[in-house]
Amino acid sequence: MSAVEIIGSPVSSYVRVVRIAFAEKGIPYDFRPAAPHSADVDAIHPMGKIPCMRHGDIELFESKAICTYLDKAFPGPKLIPDDALGAAQVEQWISFVNTVTDPAIIRQYVVPGYIIPGMAQKAPDRACIEAAMPNVDKQLGILEKAVTGRTWLVGDTLTLADINIFPILAGAVRFPESAAAMAKYPNLKAYYDLHAQRPSVRDTAPPLPKG
Template identity: 40%
Template sequence: MAELVLHGIPGSNYVRACRLALEEKGVAYTHDPVMLRTPEALAHHPWGKVPALTHGDVTLYEALAVTRYIDEAFDGPALQPADAAGRARMNQWISAFNAYLDPAFIRKIVIQRLLRDPSDEEIIAAGVPEAAKCLEILDEALADAPYLAGDSVTLADLFVLPALNYLAMTPEGGPLLENRGNVTAWMDRMMARDSAQAILAA
């Protein structure tokens, strides 16, 4: 069988979402830790970003395409709902993550707080109310179901978890997550999974 290689910087939350999918499916793979906008990244992604995947004659880039391929090309537990409404809810959350959660959690708080020295406090201050709104909406969504698209883990959960795991590492994370019991209970359920222990707890 052709070797599957996931290309991307290990710290990327999108690369981590793909690795979670691979672990959930039990797929053997090699992780190629290429950096952004390098010749190595450009070899698989025309914009030099991550993640990208190569599997035999298949080359894919962008996390949604990669994770859907992982789910559909391999045996193992399904990571996409079988019904149209469930798949739509999953896709809705992935779209919302890309548009709202990732910019607030990662771009405005996590990157500034964990990767920039000095941090830009104005950017962080702008991100905190945006992150609070995102967490409010997440908390409401998780009041009625254990996972974002219903009763089982889907790709939506795998997209959101790495970002929230990072947010919790920042000084802003504790206050933002306080009184968001549905979100923190979901995080506990997700972090207890073997996939999260392998990728996020290491």
């Protein structure tokens, strides 16, 4: 069968999740940079979102579905545990992070506060940032509790649960208010600092804006 193609932008946190997962499994892929709602993406995702995947005749959208296919179709370390409780706990964290943590930190703080104004060469949106910070802080506090006394969110090895929070924490440490909030949570900061050194995480860091 032909190589797997991952379609999406290198700056997307969800695309980064998939790319980290492929790297951790040791499965090579062709990366096809594409923006949301571009023709390549619209051909696969009904809402034009990224990431998308193509593998021969197989097309998939949604990061969790792509990662599940990866984990079940290819050899390499299991990213979703085989046991019922471990698999459920991984699912629990992915669902929570995608529906609660990502909206709070990425969609309501990083993107409208910094990324969109930056693309228009405008100053950060202070009103948006101030409104978002209480929830950013709350989410970081929840993750602090989840990783206290643990190296991994679930069980005693890397899983898709950890992979789903790495890009969000990378977004949090990049901007001053959320970086200051992270500094209040020593276990979360230590967890992030440790895992940020993984080649899969380092090698998928989004390009920084010019200037």
